[in-house]
Amino acid sequence: MTQYQRSGSAPAGARMARQMECLWPRVESLLSQVTKPARYIGGELGAQAPEHRPDAVSWLLIYPDTYEIGLPNQGLQILYEILNERPDAVAERAYAPWVDMEAAMRAAGLPLFSLENHLPARAFDVLAFNLSAELVYTNVLNLIDLSEVPVHRSARAPGDPIVVAGGHCAFNPEPLADFVDCFVLGDGEEAVSEINEVLAGVKARAPNGDDQTGALASRETLMRALSQVPGVYVPWCYEPSYQPRGERRHAPHEERPAVARLAATTPRFPETPERVEKRTIADLGEWPYPRQQLVPLIEVVHDRLNVELFRGCTRGCRFCQAGMITRPVRERPADQVRTMVREGLARTGYDEVALTSLSSADYSGIEDTVTSIIDDPSCSGQVSVSLPSLRVDAFTVGTAAQIQRVRRTGLTFAPEGGTWRMRQVINKLIREEDLYAAVDAAFSQGWRRVKLYFLIGLPTETDEDTLGIVELAKQCVAIGRRYHKGVTVTASVGGFVPKVQTPFQWFGQNTIEELNRKVHLIRDAARPVRGLTIRWHDPKATAAEGIVSRGDRRMGAVIEQVWRRGGTFQEWTEHFDLELWTDALADQGMSLEDAVYRHRSEHEALPWDHLSAGLHRDFLWQDWVDALAQHGLEDCRWTPCYDCGACTGFGIEHVVASAVPPAGGSQGTGQDLSTGGQVPVRFLPTVPSGAVSASGSNQGAAVRVGVGRS
Amino acid sequence: MRIRLRFTKLGKIRFTSQRDVARMWERALRRAELPLAYTAGFSPRPQLSFGLALPTGCESLAEYLDVVLDDHRPETAAVEVSALPARLTDLLPEGIDVEEVAPVDRRADSLQQQVTSCSWTMRVSGVTRHQLEEQVASLLAAPTVPIVRERKGREELDDLRPSVLALAVSDDPAPGSDHVGPARPSSVGVVAELATQPRGVRPVELVRGLVAVSGPSPEGTSVGMTLDSGNNVGTPVLDRACRTQQWIERDGARQEPLQRRGHLAGADRATHALERAS
Numbered sequence: 001m002t003q004y005q006r007s008g009s010a011p012a013g014a015r016m017a018r019q020m021e022c023l024w025p026r027v028e029s030l031l032s033q034v035t036k037p038a039r040y041i042g043g044e045l046g047a048q049a050p051e052h053r054p055d056a057v058s059w060l061l062i063y064p065d066t067y068e069i070g071l072p073n074q075g076l077q078i079l080y081e082i083l084n085e086r087p088d089a090v091a092e093r094a095y096a097p098w099v100d101m102e103a104a105m106r107a108a109g110l111p112l113f114s115l116e117n118h119l120p121a122r123a124f125d126v127l128a129f130n131l132s133a134e135l136v137y138t139n140v141l142n143l144i145d146l147s148e149v150p151v152h153r154s155a156r157a158p159g160d161p162i163v164v165a166g167g168h169c170a171f172n173p174e175p176l177a178d179f180v181d182c183f184v185l186g187d188g189e190e191a192v193s194e195i196n197e198v199l200a201g202v203k204a205r206a207p208n209g210d211d212q213t214g215a216l217a218s219r220e221t222l223m224r225a226l227s228q229v230p231g232v233y234v235p236w237c238y239e240p241s242y243q244p245r246g247e248r249r250h251a252p253h254e255e256r257p258a259v260a261r262l263a264a265t266t267p268r269f270p271e272t273p274e275r276v277e278k279r280t281i282a283d284l285g286e287w288p289y290p291r292q293q294l295v296p297l298i299e300v301v302h303d304r305l306n307v308e309l310f311r312g313c314t315r316g317c318r319f320c321q322a323g324m325i326t327r328p329v330r331e332r333p334a335d336q337v338r339t340m341v342r343e344g345l346a347r348t349g350y351d352e353v354a355l356t357s358l359s360s361a362d363y364s365g366i367e368d369t370v371t372s373i374i375d376d377p378s379c380s381g382q383v384s385v386s387l388p389s390l391r392v393d394a395f396t397v398g399t400a401a402q403i404q405r406v407r408r409t410g411l412t413f414a415p416e417g418g419t420w421r422m423r424q425v426i427n428k429l430i431r432e433e434d435l436y437a438a439v440d441a442a443f444s445q446g447w448r449r450v451k452l453y454f455l456i457g458l459p460t461e462t463d464e465d466t467l468g469i470v471e472l473a474k475q476c477v478a479i480g481r482r483y484h485k486g487v488t489v490t491a492s493v494g495g496f497v498p499k500v501q502t503p504f505q506w507f508g509q510n511t512i513e514e515l516n517r518k519v520h521l522i523r524d525a526a527r528p529v530r531g532l533t534i535r536w537h538d539p540k541a542t543a544a545e546g547i548v549s550r551g552d553r554r555m556g557a558v559i560e561q562v563w564r565r566g567g568t569f570q571e572w573t574e575h576f577d578l579e580l581w582t583d584a585l586a587d588q589g590m591s592l593e594d595a596v597y598r599h600r601s602e603h604e605a606l607p608w609d610h611l612s613a614g615l616h617r618d619f620l621w622q623d624w625v626d627a628l629a630q631h632g633l634e635d636c637r638w639t640p641c642y643d644c645g646a647c648t649g650f651g652i653e654h655v656v657a658s659a660v661p662p663a664g665g666s667q668g669t670g671q672d673l674s675t676g677g678q679v680p681v682r683f684l685p686t687v688p689s690g691a692v693s694a695s696g697s698n699q700g701a702a703v704r705v706g707v708g709r710s
Numbered sequence: 711m712r713i714r715l716r717f718t719k720l721g722k723i724r725f726t727s728q729r730d731v732a733r734m735w736e737r738a739l740r741r742a743e744l745p746l747a748y749t750a751g752f753s754p755r756p757q758l759s760f761g762l763a764l765p766t767g768c769e770s771l772a773e774y775l776d777v778v779l780d781d782h783r784p785e786t787a788a789v790e791v792s793a794l795p796a797r798l799t800d801l802l803p804e805g806i807d808v809e810e811v812a813p814v815d816r817r818a819d820s821l822q823q824q825v826t827s828c829s830w831t832m833r834v835s836g837v838t839r840h841q842l843e844e845q846v847a848s849l850l851a852a853p854t855v856p857i858v859r860e861r862k863g864r865e866e867l868d869d870l871r872p873s874v875l876a877l878a879v880s881d882d883p884a885p886g887s888d889h890v891g892p893a894r895p896s897s898v899g900v901v902a903e904l905a906t907q908p909r910g911v912r913p914v915e916l917v918r919g920l921v922a923v924s925g926p927s928p929e930g931t932s933v934g935m936t937l938d939s940g941n942n943v944g945t946p947v948l949d950r951a952c953r954t955q956q957w958i959e960r961d962g963a964r965q966e967p968l969q970r971r972g973h974l975a976g977a978d979r980a981t982h983a984l985e986r987a988s
Contacts, residue, residue: 037725349737
């Protein structure tokens with residue numbers, strides 16, 4: 001049995017020298033009782049075997065969903081490598097044990113453990129969670145509890161680990177503010193190291209810690225130190241205040257609210273920043289991670305090599321939180337993409353690579369990149385390429401022909417709205433012709449099945465818009481029939497959940513009844529259409545997501561109650577239970593009506609006003625007003641700046657290899673975007689790929705123009 | 711060219727399924743840049759054929775894989791077969807060691823068709839050595855041993871007895887037993903030879919058979935259940951199981967699809983220690 005004995009003290013200076021005892025024999029004895037036991041053994045290709053040292057900060061990176069969902073997460077893998085490359089850090093991983101394993105673990109008194117060394121979670125300095133969906137929040141609480149760490153941050157003792165969270169949902173951290181010590185907003189590549197430096201500094205200075213009071217004070221000192229790291233939000237350093245319930249300051253026409261409205265969230269200490277700004281890495285080329293992508297022993301989702309083409313998206317779809325919070329666009333140099341693909345395939349043995357981003361077909365020279373991967377002799381002609389997110393207006397016959405050469409992977413397009421009017425409101429400016437051309441390209445190249453994604457419950461939506469979904473899908477089936485009799489089109493319909501830091505953050509979500517009504521409209525209209533399948537997301541789950549999505553700090557009590565009553569794995573249909581959520585809301589004096597369905601007014605204090613994704617609040621409000629006026633906005637990558645704030649605020653800019661939009665990228669505006677070169681940019685001499693990353697830091701505010709043009 | 715590989719599955723990796731192992735092999739073979747033959751069609755796959763599936767959780771010293779190399783590619787003739795075990799072992803997860811490799815006749819029957827029985831070593835707890843010896847004797851003496859088996863999602867009653875070719879309590883250090891631990895201190899060793907035609911018998915099913923012959927009611931007993939069932943007779947629970955050999959019949963003699971060089975003596979000794987029961 002391996003034993004890790006740490007002689008140093010805990011980061012906050014506690015006396016406790018944590019025994020790092022390998023739990024494997026105890027884990028092993030449970031595995032014959034559980035499903036998919038290989039979830040708990042580790043040993044993947046790319047897994048590290050870090051050696052714990054007293055002077056190194058130890059991180060347990062936790063994905064709060066099952067192994068199969070969590071393992072492929074690229075964000076977690078990137079941080080895992082960055083931390084393990086540091087001499088003063090070690091990182092291991094954990095995922096949420098499935099319900100059968102959790103029951104076995106609790107019965108045996110076995111805590112959450114890491115997969116590398118099978119160490120107890122409590123033995124780590126940091127428990128770091130990835131928040132990629134709202135419904136996993138109850139799992140976060142459960143995993144903290146399973147780690148034998150107090151769920152409430154206020155109850156944590158000096159020797160307890162620091163609980164950190166990051167990921168897209170961290171942009172509205174308030175519902176988890178009572179449970180998480182600090183959040184990281186935006187890109188984690190740099191922030192994780194800066195946090196590590198703070199913790200390593202505290203560790204080095206930590207007294208032997210006989211004095212508990214001193215130790216407690218030092219945990220507070222630590223929190224205040226962490227709040228000074230740019231992009232790090234420490235909830236303890238901020239205090240929300242609420243308006244008296246009778247007051248009608250902002251909305252005189254409104255009735256007295258059932259729940260006191262938030263007045264403001266303000267810093268408690270003089271040095272605490274009033275507003276926490278997200279972190280943005282300027283040059284993706286400097287971060288060619290993951291270098292050693294994990295290859296799981298069991299089948300997981302997205303089980304393939306993943307290479308990130310670019311980060312950020314400026315198409316400006318108003319419902320899309322990812323597009324709003326990850327601006328500006330930062331492309332990875334094409335040569336680096338090719339290198340990462342070639343080396344990644346050789347190292348992993350995968351025969352499929354996904355070129356990931358928020359809209360992969362927008363990558364400068366995407367066709368050339370795909371072709372060069374498929375034609376690479378080292379791939380022996382057996383490697384397939386998939387582009388997980390395709391905009392229809394950038395998907396051409398050429399791209400279709402390339403990606404189907406080896407193996408046809410699924411093709412999914414996301415028109416999102418059923419009518420042009422609807423798509424103007426949400427600023428997904430793709431014309432019907434664009435969609436039909438893309439679908440035609442796909443079917444003509446031999447695809448038999450196409451999937452379409454739509455949202456219902458969007459602002460200003462009418463039944464005509466809803467039924468437009470069926471019309472579009474019907475036309476797609478008809479196009480497919482020209483090429484093959486047996487084509488199928490699947491339309492997936494999801495209920496819209498307004499997200500923070502988007503123009504729709506003020507919108508009152510559709511009720512469950514309204515979403516159900518729309519689902520039925522669609523199903524009825526689609527029934528006679530042969531070859532068309534409708535799938536829909538449960539409107540009840542949509543409502544639960546809405547509860548958490550824009551909740552304030554008081555929502556923590558609701559999440560806690562749902563968890564305490566057994567509501568884990570709420571992302572999973574078989575475990576989701578809306579009643580747990582509505583009961584908890586009622587017990588806290590809240591309601592779906594107020595928390596989810598209510599439109600917010602322009603001057604209402606929002607629980608995330610003290611946090612920033614770079615986007616100015618007035619830009620978002622103007623975009624919301626434009627949306628209601630059905631006014632679309634072009635992509636600022638190829639047109640002049642709207643001053644949303646994402647670039648100017650940080651002194652960075654889009655990094656694209658081509659200032660010309662991809663074929664068909666007119667965004668339906670009819671505007672000739674081939675004049676993209678007239679955008680005021682500074683052209684840089686083309687540099688060889690090796691020099692790109694080295695020169696990345698002094699590029700200033702220029703668009704980098706490279707060789708790749710499609 | 712068709713080549714046959716013999717490999718182990720020991721330690722933590724035993725918790726992966728047969729399907730998982732197949733995918734590990736696909737990736738390892740691609741990393742080794744072997745000139746694999748692919749199936750035709752929209753979704754070409756390398757032509758691999760595994761022998762009898764090993765139940766998830768069981769270890770093995772005798773797994774086999776047949777790989778077809780593309781004879782139209784010039785690299786195929788240059789493949790250095792004897793170097794493959796070391797080269798592939800490096801590319802496979804810990805616990806999967808490639809021990810033998812040899813070219814086989816392309817037209818030969820598949821492993822699944824050829825293999826007629828498998829030898830196993832097991833550790834069983836929940837019973838004393840004496841109790842287990844009695845249960846083994848009862849099973850061997852019984853004309854039929856009806857057990858509930860799952861087949862295509864349905865439970866059906868099946869006679870285990872014809873499939874038990876040999877069975878004995880044995881604490882002999884059989885091959886692989888060093889990998890079968892760490893067993894519960896109280897566990898007892900069993901060696902068995904189980905038929906694979908028409909259907910393979912799994913170690914858990916054998917233990918179910920021991921339960922069936924020892925108690926009045928086979929209902930409600932399952933392998934892996936907790937030890938303290940309050941059963942005085944002693945309900946055996948399977949702790950660990952390791953497949954030590956797969957057997958094929960050739961010219962009336964029983965032999966392994968590929969001999970494990972250097973391990974021959976040990977393997978023979980253990981096999982002959984088995985009490986032939988049929």
